[in-house]
Amino acid sequence: MTAALLGLVLVLAALTAHTAVNAGRWLRRPLDGPVQVDEAVAVLLPLRDEAERVTPCLRSLLTQRGVPGLRIVVLDDGSTDGTADVVRAVAGDDPRVTLLTGVAPPPGWLGKPHACHQLATRTDPAATVLAFVDADVVLTPYAVAAAVTELRAAGATLLSPYPRIVVRTAADRLVQPLLQWLWLTFLPLRAMERSPRPSLAAAGGQFLLVDRAGYAAAGGHAAVADKVLEDIELARAVKRSGGRIALADGSRLASCRMYENWPQLRDGYTKSLWASFGQPSAAATVVALLLLLYTAPPLAAGAALAAGTPTVAALAAAGYLLGVTGRVVSARATGGRAWPDALAHPVSVVVLGWLTLRSYHLRKRRRLSWRGRPVS
Template sequence: MNMFFQAVTGILLLQLLFAIWNAAQLPKLGAAGTRAVKALPVQGGSRALRLSVLIPARNEADNIGECLTSVLASSTGGIEAEIIVLDDSSTDGTGAIAAAAGGGRVRVLQGCELPEGWLGKSHACAQLAEAAGGDWLLFLDADVRLQPKALQAALSAAGAAGGGMITGFPRQNTGSWLERLIVPLMVFTIICHLPIPLVRASRDPRFVAAHGGFILIHRDSYDSCGGHAAIRSELVDDMALARAVKRSGGTVALMDITEQVHMRMYHNAREVWSGYRKNIYAGIGRSPVLLLAVLIVYWSLYVLPAAAVLYYGLSGSPGAALWPAAALLAGMAVKRTSDAAGRQPVWFCLLLPAGMLCLSLIAVASWRGSRPRGGYEWKGRRYG
């Protein structure tokens, strides 16, 4: 058994080195030295770079007001930005709250009936894009909050990129126990497994990462890839849009946006369970073989060392727990590296074994939801 945990420790130490290197590859949105953008040349003249901030909102009465307040506070300093909210058949007064919070600076649209073959968020985003007039489209979720200079930072990054898509993972605020166990694992997955330079450098659509809470995309790139119409039935719409951009020849840039953007995606354990249950199985391509392989690897690396330490400690054989403890500490060091990239508290690294255990349970539930007579529910809609 010692040989197994020695091997696990070695693998985790290599993963730690990769995670440290990988996290350092993330360019920061708004970092010093990023080229500021004031204007773009247009037929020999110049005009201000136009930005459309687009917010799909379905039953977001608790979020939309604060979201718009932060967006309006960020759209100062000469930024030419239109702000559009689409009220997607809300039943809680979201549209009225958005109109009041906008104070005349926000356009609120009423969403059309969901057509056959479309999923809700993609349809809402498609309507927003159709109504937008900006050179760049910034799709935000209603639970996102921007810092005062976030839009200028976004425009600077857009000017440096010249086109394509820019995205990143907002700093996640958490409150309930399952949020703290599960939500930071989004960044963990990216930092530990996806070579970040390849997101931009490689044309392979498998090398992508995206977060639907913050997607900045050039209008030409959006149109070239087919926009949300091209991914109308995809459950994990952010990743699907990023892949579509790459397939159309565009670039995707993953950036560290945690200093400029934060959010609280879920507010209780039930929301965490429902949200991840909807996305996990679709996110790995609906492959049961791949799901099983991932669960075996995650359990071997992150759960079994903790279980072994507990077992040997309770059985009065602390000496036998040496290598399992080494593996456990190495895993926590990897988690701390990803948590630092996501600006999470230091002590969250201690939650890794419990987080992986809960993630496994949600992943199995996600697989079961994909089977006949299964399905998922989110925001009052049912998905097959």
């Protein structure tokens, strides 16, 4: 028992050290400061029933600085809540803004990839950089200019500057920080940038920049037409075409309030977690390992104390604290909230496991949908 627990603690120590190295050495950090780019940039904003939250996003786009050639192209993707009227009211007669009316996705396409495809193919061909932004993202004034600068400095085809995730509810604090924690802990960032392997890729569609020529070479969103995780799949398509990708901490450039309540958060993760893991056996293996590494130690510590074995309790407590430390490092590196949220990390892993199980269950029953459209 003691030897097995010691081995687990050593694994946790190695993973936490990897988190720290990724966060401290390899994570790109574009700064939000006065910077000028001389390229034509198109910011592409797909909208479907976003009347209640598009205003802050669009206002932040209209106040972008440092990009004289900025154009904003908005697609109303079949909204029924007056989203287009809100866009017109906020944008007024600003010549930089173009509002398009989308068409329903044809067979073989999911809604988000098709909306992005329409935006990219109906944008001024003079734009050399395409910046995809979601309606729940609010950019700082130099965000686009800083992100384009980082894209070129990295020599990348695609750059994903991950926004600071705004958390307000207990559910937010339990689940949302896992996004950054997972890739900082388990993804070798330096190797991801250097390796041509498509399987070694990460990206977030909330704020994503891509070189126009490289996007076309990768097949654009047509290459990921039926993919739930179209952002990650687009990054993989870029790698397959010979391009490079890069991940950055975009917490100084953008913030994102992804979900307003628990049902939205639950359903948002449920629709896509099955696509993250692939086969159910792979998902079961990953979830079991996460539970063993991050949930078992505090349970073992409590059991050991009750049984009067302080050495075992101390080892198990060390494992728990290493997991908490990894969460703290991740939060501080990405603009998140560290305390006291990190103390509940074992509970976060349990919730992630439940959401994963729910995702596979509903997919098997063909009951997954998002924004009124089926996703599987």
